[in-house]
Structure formats: structure tokens, C-alpha cells
Amino acid sequence: MENIVTFSQLLKVTDRHKKRICEVFCELESHMLEKSREEIRNLALRNLNVMKSSIKDGLKNFGISPSGMSGEDSQKILKRYRNADNLPFNSLIGKILTYSIAISEENQRMGRIVACPTAGSCGILPSVITAYTEEYGFSEEGQIDALITAGVIGKIAAQQMPLAGAVAGCQAECGVASAMAAGAAVDLMRGNNEQVVHAAALALKNVMGLVCDPVAGLVEVPCIKRNGFLAVHAVTASEMALAGVQSFIPPDEVVQAVKQAGVLMSPMLKESSEAGLAVTDTAKQIVKDVLNM
Numbered sequence: 683m684e685n686i687v688t689f690s691q692l693l694k695v696t697d698r699h700k701k702r703i704c705e706v707f708c709e710l711e712s713h714m715l716e717k718s719r720e721e722i723r724n725l726a727l728r729n730l731n732v733m734k735s736s737i738k739d740g741l742k743n744f745g746i747s748p749s750g751m752s753g754e755d756s757q758k759i760l761k762r763y764r765n766a767d768n769l770p771f772n773s774l775i776g777k778i779l780t781y782s783i784a785i786s787e788e789n790q791r792m793g794r795i796v797a798c799p800t801a802g803s804c805g806i807l808p809s810v811i812t813a814y815t816e817e818y819g820f821s822e823e824g825q826i827d828a829l830i831t832a833g834v835i836g837k838i839a840a841q842q843m844p845l846a847g848a849v850a851g852c853q854a855e856c857g858v859a860s861a862m863a864a865g866a867a868v869d870l871m872r873g874n875n876e877q878v879v880h881a882a883a884l885a886l887k888n889v890m891g892l893v894c895d896p897v898a899g900l901v902e903v904p905c906i907k908r909n910g911f912l913a914v915h916a917v918t919a920s921e922m923a924l925a926g927v928q929s930f931i932p933p934d935e936v937v938q939a940v941k942q943a944g945v946l947m948s949p950m951l952k953e954s955s956e957a958g959l960a961v962t963d964t965a966k967q968i969v970k971d972v973l974n975m
């Protein structure tokens with residue numbers, strides 16, 4: 683089987699074989715890595731289990747970080763969604779917000795997470811798969827399928843653009859993570875292959891230009907809360923796609939546009955902490971107080 687580098691190629695192959703994206707990608711990985719399909723699925727299961735542990739760890743290990751910038755936000759959201767009625771978000775979204783921030787806080791503590799696609803964006807995909815599963819009761823096999831589907835989206839993006847904030851801004855980290863989560867959500871809800879790809883494109887193009895400006899160079903502000911925002915953003919994209927809404931700009935062209943935005947983005951806004959939130963008065967004070975600089 684030939685390698686798949688674009689979304690249009692992916693849809694052609696799935697159409698030709700009349701298979702779901704996760705099935706085709708599992709076969710492709712099996713061929714490329716010289717492993718059985720069962721071994722590929724077991725690898726995915728292992729990652730899924732680490733993702734779930736990172737949610738539990740994140741909710742258990744709360745506490746203010748050494749910089750004072752983060753550490754207890756997942757607990758605040760957890761409490762709000764446990765103890766109140768008539769909230770504007772339903773339980774699914776409450777869980778996605780809680781879990782995405784819990785994992786990101788755990789990443790800040792150097793806990794064990796799955797970089798999907800990066801450590802800075804590690805809360806987005808796991809929170810979506812886990813919250814959907816808790817709310818709708820998806821099987822382990824269904825979750826593995828969704829994770830593999832998300833993997834295809836990440837792999838196609840990675841073959842066309844760099845997935846690092848230092849090279850292409852946060853659009854390449856949290857943006858791609860959100861695209862992966864949007865595709866996974868469509869897969870879980872049994873949308874079709876085209877809807878998976880369009881959900882990914884809708885999520886990605888609507889964060890195009892998102893800069894990377896971490897305060898004091900730490901993956902805390904804006905990173906942790908951004909995981910919460912872009913996890914919910916993934917649900918918006920998936921719901922639009924499931925309703926039949928498509929990205930007017932074809933998904934592969936969206937990836938190219940995001941790549942170009944990354945090239946044009948000032949190096950001062952690509953993880954160097956030389957602009958944006960990283961040079962606000964408050965950020966400068968954090969650098970002075972915490973890093974003694």
C-alpha cells in the first residue's frame with residue numbers, strides 16, 4: 683500500500699477500498715512498520731491507557747505551580763460541574779474542559795502524558811475521547827479507532843508542515859491537536875470519512891495564525907487554558923461536520939495556508955517569548971520574580 687500524504691489521497695484510498703479511515707491507516711501502519719494489525723491496535727491501546735492515567739493523575743496532583751501561574755484550574759471546573767445545575771455547557775463539555783486542563787497541568791508538573799501531537803497540546807485529544815466515551819459509552823475498540831483516526835490527521839499534517847510552536851506557532855501545536863480531536867469526535871459519532879477530514883480542516887483553519895508566546899518560556903500561560911479552549915473548539919468543528927457543513931477551502935489547501943502563516947509569522951511570536959503575552963508587564967514581573975532575571 684502506498685504512503686498517504688494528503689487528505690484527498692486518504693479519501694481516494696478509503697473510497698476505493700470502501701473502508702473507514704482508521705481501517706486503512708491501520709493497514710498502512712502495519713505495512714510500513716512491519717507489524718501486525720493487532721500490534722498496531724495494541725500500541726494505540728497503550729497510548730489510550732496513558733492518556734486516561736494522565737487525566738486521573740492531573741485531577742489527583744493539583745497544586746499551585748512553582749511560578750504561581752497554574753495548577754488548580756481543573757479542580758475549579760470540576761467543582762463547578764459537579765455542584766451546579768443549569769449550566770450553559772452540558773456534562774460532555776464540562777468534562778472536556780476539566781480533563782484537558784487537568785492533563786495540561788500534569789504536563790506542567792512533568793507527569794506522564796502522551797504528546798498528541800506535542801506535549802504543550804497534550805490535553806486536547808485525550809479529553810475529547812475520554813469525555814465522549816464516558817457520556818456515550820463507546821467501546822474500547824471504538825476508542826482505538828478514534829485514536830487511530832486522529833493519528834492519521836496528525837500524520838498528514840506533520841508530513842506537510844512542522845508541528846512545533848517554535849517553527850510555526852501554536853496553530854501547529856494546539857491547532858493540529860484540535861483538528862485531530864475533531865476528527866476523532868466525528869469517528870466516535872460514526873460520521874463518514876469525508877466528515878472526519880472536514881472536521882479537521884474546520885478546526886485547523888479557524889485557529890490559523892495562532893501565535894506561540896509562552897510567559898517566561900514555560901508551558902503554562904497561555905498553554906494550559908488554551909488546551910481547554912481548543913478541545914471545545916474541536917467539538918464545534920465536529921458538530922458542524924456531522925451536520926454536513928464542509929470547509930469551503932479544501933482540507934489540503936487549509937494545511938498549506940496554515941503552513942504559510944507559520945512561515946510568515948514573526949520569530950518573536952514563535953516560542954521565543956519576545957512578544958505577545960510574554961512581554962506584558964505581568965509576564966515581565968514573573969520573569970523577574972520566578973526566574974530571578
Ligand code: SF4
Pocket residue numbers: 802803846847848851852853855856893894895896901902904905953
Ligand atoms: S503557546 Fe507555544 S508552548 Fe504553549 S502550547 Fe502553544 S505552541 Fe506550545
